[in-house]
Amino acid sequence: MAEKKAVKLISAEGFEFIVDHDAACVSNTIKNMLSSQGNFIENELGEIRFPEISTPVLEVVCKSFYFKLRYANTASKNIPEFKVAPEMALELLMAANYLDM
Amino acid sequence: MGLACSKKCSLDEEGEGTAPTIVRLSPFRPRRWSSLSRRSLSAGSAAGGAGDSAVPSLLSLAADAAAADLAALPARALAALPADLSQLLLERLVATAALDDAAIASLAGLGLHFFSLPLGGYPELVRPAWLRCLASPSLEAADLSKTGVTDEALASLGCPPRLARLNLDYCVDITDAGPALLQGLTALEDLSLAGCEQVTPLGVRCLAGLTRLRRLNLQTCHAVSDLAALRALRQLEALDLGWCSSVGDADAKALSHFTRLRELSLARTQVSDGGVAHLNSLSGLRLLNLAGLSVSDDALATLLCQLPQLRTLSLDRCLQAGDKALAAACKHAPQLQELCLGYTGVSDNGLQKLAGLQQLRVLNLENCSVGDRGLEVLAGLTALQRLDLSDTAAGNGTMSHVGQLRQLESLNLAFSGVNDWGLKRLTKLSRLRSLNLDSRLFTDAGMPYVAKLASLECLDLFGARISDAGCASISKLANLLRLEVCGGGVTDTGVASLGALSKLQHLSLAQNYRVGNPAIQHIIKLNELTALSLSQSRVTSNSVVALGCLPQLQALVLYETRVKPMAVDKLLAANPDLVVQGVAPSSAASRSGSGAV
Numbered sequence: 001m002a003e004k005k006a007v008k009l010i011s012a013e014g015f016e017f018i019v020d021h022d023a024a025c026v027s028n029t030i031k032n033m034l035s036s037q038g039n040f041i042e043n044e045l046g047e048i049r050f051p052e053i054s055t056p057v058l059e060v061v062c063k064s065f066y067f068k069l070r071y072a073n074t075a076s077k078n079i080p081e082f083k084v085a086p087e088m089a090l091e092l093l094m095a096a097n098y099l100d101m
Numbered sequence: 102m103g104l105a106c107s108k109k110c111s112l113d114e115e116g117e118g119t120a121p122t123i124v125r126l127s128p129f130r131p132r133r134w135s136s137l138s139r140r141s142l143s144a145g146s147a148a149g150g151a152g153d154s155a156v157p158s159l160l161s162l163a164a165d166a167a168a169a170d171l172a173a174l175p176a177r178a179l180a181a182l183p184a185d186l187s188q189l190l191l192e193r194l195v196a197t198a199a200l201d202d203a204a205i206a207s208l209a210g211l212g213l214h215f216f217s218l219p220l221g222g223y224p225e226l227v228r229p230a231w232l233r234c235l236a237s238p239s240l241e242a243a244d245l246s247k248t249g250v251t252d253e254a255l256a257s258l259g260c261p262p263r264l265a266r267l268n269l270d271y272c273v274d275i276t277d278a279g280p281a282l283l284q285g286l287t288a289l290e291d292l293s294l295a296g297c298e299q300v301t302p303l304g305v306r307c308l309a310g311l312t313r314l315r316r317l318n319l320q321t322c323h324a325v326s327d328l329a330a331l332r333a334l335r336q337l338e339a340l341d342l343g344w345c346s347s348v349g350d351a352d353a354k355a356l357s358h359f360t361r362l363r364e365l366s367l368a369r370t371q372v373s374d375g376g377v378a379h380l381n382s383l384s385g386l387r388l389l390n391l392a393g394l395s396v397s398d399d400a401l402a403t404l405l406c407q408l409p410q411l412r413t414l415s416l417d418r419c420l421q422a423g424d425k426a427l428a429a430a431c432k433h434a435p436q437l438q439e440l441c442l443g444y445t446g447v448s449d450n451g452l453q454k455l456a457g458l459q460q461l462r463v464l465n466l467e468n469c470s471v472g473d474r475g476l477e478v479l480a481g482l483t484a485l486q487r488l489d490l491s492d493t494a495a496g497n498g499t500m501s502h503v504g505q506l507r508q509l510e511s512l513n514l515a516f517s518g519v520n521d522w523g524l525k526r527l528t529k530l531s532r533l534r535s536l537n538l539d540s541r542l543f544t545d546a547g548m549p550y551v552a553k554l555a556s557l558e559c560l561d562l563f564g565a566r567i568s569d570a571g572c573a574s575i576s577k578l579a580n581l582l583r584l585e586v587c588g589g590g591v592t593d594t595g596v597a598s599l600g601a602l603s604k605l606q607h608l609s610l611a612q613n614y615r616v617g618n619p620a621i622q623h624i625i626k627l628n629e630l631t632a633l634s635l636s637q638s639r640v641t642s643n644s645v646v647a648l649g650c651l652p653q654l655q656a657l658v659l660y661e662t663r664v665k666p667m668a669v670d671k672l673l674a675a676n677p678d679l680v681v682q683g684v685a686p687s688s689a690a691s692r693s694g695s696g697a698v
Contacts, residue, residue, distance in 0.1 A: 064159045076155035084166035090178040092163040093186055101159050 007034065008047035011058040016047075023065035028100035052098070057091045060084070061099065068101075160189070168193035171207045179207070184214040184239060191235070195219055202230070209234040217242040221268065229257040236261055246270035246293070252278040260285035270318075271296035277304035284310055293318035295341070302327040309333055320344055320366070329355040339364035343390065350376030357382045366390035368415070374400040381407045392417040398446070401426035406433045415441040417465070424451030431457050443467035443489070449475025456481050462508075465489040472518070473498035480505055491515040491537065497523035504529055515539035515561075521547030528553040535559040541566060548574035559583040563609075569595035576601040583607040589614060596620035600627065609634040611658070618644035625650060634658035636683060642668035649675030659683040 007024040009017045025031040033048060050058060064082060071079045084092060167174060167190055182190070194200040200223070209230075214237045220227055221244040232254050240261035251274040264286050269275060276299040283289065289311050294300060301324040308314070309330050316339040319325050326347040331337075337359045342348050343366045353367070353376030362383050367376075368390045377391070377400050386408050391401075392415050401416065402425040411434035416422045423446035430437065431454040440458070443465045452475035455461070461482050472494035479485070480502035488503065491513045500523035503512065509530050514523075520542040527533070533554050538547075543565040551560070552574045560575065563585050567575075572586070572595030581602050586595075591613040599608070600623035608630060610616050617639035624633065631653050635645075642665045648657065649672045657672070657679060666687035672679055673686055 061159070064162075068156050071156050074155070079156060082157075082162055084162050086166055086170040086173050089163050089167035089170070090174055090182065093160065093167055093190075094182070096158070096160040096163050097183075097186055099159075 005046055009058060009062065010047060010049045011053055011055040012051050013055050015055045015058070017058055017062050019062050019065060023062070023069055026065045026068045026101055027061075029098060050095075053095050054091065057088060057095050060088060060092060061095055061101075064101070161193075164189050164193045165197070168197055168199055171199070171204050174207070176207075176211060180211040180213070182213065184216065187213045188216050191215055192219060195223065198224055200231075201225060202228070205231050205234050213237065214239040216240065217244075219244050220248050221246040221270075223248050227254060229254040232257040238262060240264050242266040244268045245272060248272065249274065252276055252282065255279050255282050258282075263288055265289060265313075266291040268293045269297060270294070273298060275299065277301055277307070280304035280307040283307065286311065287313065289314055290336075291316040294322060295320035296322075298323055300325060302330070306330040312336065315339065317341070323347060326352055328352040331355070332358055334359070335361065337362060339388075341366045342370055343368040343392075345370050348372065350379075353377065354379045356380065359383070360385070362386060364388040367394065368392035368417075370394070372396070377401065377404050380404055384408060385410055387411060388413040390415045391419060392441070394419055395421065397421050398423040398425045402429040405429035409433055409436075411437055413437075413439040415439075416445050417441045418444040420444060421446065423447055424454075427451045428454045431455060436460055439463040441465040442469060445469060447471065452476065452478050458482065460484055463487040466493055467513075468492040470494070472496065477502060479503055482506065483508065485509055487511040489513040490517050490519075491539075492517065494518050497526070500524070500526040503527065506530070507532065509533055511535040513537040515563075518542070521550075524550040530554060531556060533557060537561040538565050539563040543567075545571035545574070551575065552577040554578070556580060560585070562586045562588065564588055566590055567595075568592070569598070572596070573598045575599065578602065579604070581605055585609040587612040591616055593617060593619040593623075597623045599623065602627065604629055606630060606653075607632045609658075610638060611636040611660075613638055615639065617641075621645065621647050624648070628652060630654055632656040632658075635662060636660040638662060640664065646671045646675075648672060649679075651676070654679055657681045 005021055006018050007021055009019060009024065021034070025034065030048060067082050194204055215235055216239055218235055218240070227245060227248040227250050236258045238261055241263050242265065246268045247270065250269065250272045255275065265288050267286070267289060269279070270293050273296065275297045279297070280300060281304070284307050290313050292311070292314060295318050298321065300322045305325055305327060312333055313336060314334050315336050317337060318341040320341045320343040323346050325345050326349070328348070332355065338361055340359070340362060346369070348367065349371040350373060353372045357379040360382065363385055365383065365386060365388065369392065372394055374396050377396050381404060384407060387410050389408065389411060396419060398421055401419070401422050405426055406429050411430070414430060414437060416426065427442065427447050428451065435457055437458050438460050439462060444467065447466070447469045449471050452471055455478045462484055464485060467489050473496050476495055476499040479499065483506060485506045486508050487510060490499070492515070496518040497520065500519055503509070504526040507530065510532050512533060515537045517540060521544055524547040528550050534556055536551070536554065536557060536559070539561055541564055543562065545568055548567065548571040555578070557578050558580055560578065560581060560583070564587065566588050567586050568590035569592055572591055575584070576598040582604055584602065584605060587609055589612050591610060592615040596610065596616055605627050606629050608627070611634045614637055616635065618641060621640060621644040625647055628651070630651050632655060633648070636658050637660065641663050645664050645668050648654065654676060655678055659681065660683035662683070664684050666685060669681050669684050669686040672681060
């Protein structure tokens with residue numbers, strides 16, 4: 001399998017977010033879905049649907065993929081704050097729980 | 102798919118005892134999602150994930166954001182939270198001290214489930230309304246220690262059918278009505294009522310029905326006695342009766358029926374020789390604490406012959422205990438790992454028997470009449486990690502043997518016969534983290550040897566005769582976290598050297614009357630400092646205010662200095678978390694100085 005292919009994440013409303021494979025694998029759930037071991041259909045198509053995650057929440061999720069990758073090896077005092085809007089907090093909590101990230 | 106499963110199946114109407122909602126897997130059951138076990142409860146939002154990255158997980162960020170503004174969250178969404186997420190939210194609220202009446206009002210009536218209430222030591226009083234909201238059928242553990250919970254609040258907790266662990270330590274308002282309320286908690290396995298001084302034998306009798314109880318802590322419950330009432334508690338494995346001054350020999354007799362007991366403390370009770378004899382049947386005991394008892398050497402020897410599984414034994418301040426008891430312990434309990442013989446009558450002759458205890462990790466011989474001759478036996482105890490020789494006649498000869506104990510992490514030589522030359526033998530102790538040298542026999546000459554102990558974190562030189570030269574040596578200990586140098590010989594030059602100890606968290610320079618204002622500029626460099634004592638020094642108000650810039654400082658002690666209240670005001674203004682002892686602030690609304698250094 002082409003390891004570095006982009007991955008498509010589809011929100012409840014049908015919006016498609018295309019992110020790097022490495023970015024998507026910040027989420028352990030997605031990582032498991034995409035790994036060859038799983039035999040998930042998502043692995044073959046390279047796209048995953050999230051009917052329970054709304055678009056703005058999925059957008060923040062994608063942003064946090066890249067945030068994590070960017071600051072993975074930085075000293076904690078240099079890491080800027082990743083702001084989470086309070087209105088979104090609970091939905092994000094559920095999404096982060098499901099995505100294991 | 103996962104999201105759909107994690108929603109609760111039904112949203113109950115407000116009613117008691119309706120159709121039970123399906124409760125999700127709790128963190129305390131054996132099978133767990135591996136992800137939940139990796140989420141740590143750390144203060145602030147820097148909760149790391151499984152890896153070593155310092156970037157907080159999205160889960161913790163979202164939980165922090167939700168906890169920060171609970172009132173703004175829509176009730177419908179809150180009610181839909183699965184149990185492990187509502188538990189996470191509660192933990193964030195507690196960790197950030199954001200749990201209060203308003204927060205409880207937001208959470209009440211939504212049918213939320215919690216597995217554990219980690220409220221121990223919470224800064225606000227836990228009221229009945231809180232427990233009414235937080236108690237749910239899924240509750241398995243509740244830590245309410247030091248929360249000021251009263252009998253009334255305990256009643257609001259109800260009887261969660263799965264509650265297995267309950268901690269009510271130091272809830273001093275709990276009376277016998279409290280244990281009476283606990284009678285319905287049939288699943289209880291671990292109950293702690295330490296410090297609940299109003300509990301009497303009447304209350305103890307109420308616990309008789311809790312047959313699943315495995316651990317019971319009644320420490321400092323002075324009125325408690327009549328343990329025969331608990332005879333139905335056959336599963337009891339750990340029982341702490343320390344400082345229960347009404348417990349006596351009759352109670353010890355009742356204890357002999359608890360054959361599953363593994364841990365027992367009878368410290369400072371009224372148990373005497375007769376009572377101790379009854380403990381012979383407890384052959385499975387692994388931990389036995391008999392500190393402060395007036396029992397004879399012979400009685401102890403007879404008992405210790407019967408306890409082959411002992412790992413931890415404390416005979417601290419059993420003044421009549423001596424060589425016979427020690428011999429019995431060493432012969433019949435060869436797996437001993439921790440042995441406390443402080444203030445006993447053990448002598449050099451008796452110490453020879455320690456040679457067989459190859460697994461000994463902790464040994465306390467404080468104030469025993471032992472010296473170099475008896476302490477030769479230490480050479481063979483290579484597993485030792487903590488050794489206390491304070492107030493003994495141990496001398497430099499013993500240090501040759503101690504120097505070979507490569508696993509040693511903590512060593513106490515206060516008021517012993519060891520002097521600077523003895524320290525020379527200790528330089529190979531690469532694991533030593535804590536060293537107490539509180540004795541007039543240690544001077545600057547010994548400090549270069551101490552400086553070689555690179556892993557040292559705690560150094561207590563309280564009364565040692567250390568001056569600036571010694572400080573220069575000490576400053577090489579880069580890992581030092583705690584330092585006390587209070588012998589009176591340190592001046593500003595010495596403090597300048599100590600400024601190099603960048604990791605220092607706790608520093609006492611009390612009684613160094615020659616330390617003055619020039620020292621402050623060096624102390625300011627110590628960014629990690631949380632506690633500082635400058636009592637009896639020559640610092641004055643103008644320089645002391647500079648200490649307000651120390652970011653982590655929580656305690657500052659200034660007894661017998663010429664610092665004025667006005668300076669304290671400025672310090673408190675610069676650092677609201679600071680507690681100053683020794684000088685009161687001048688403002689009328691005085692801050693409570695209850696923090697201890």
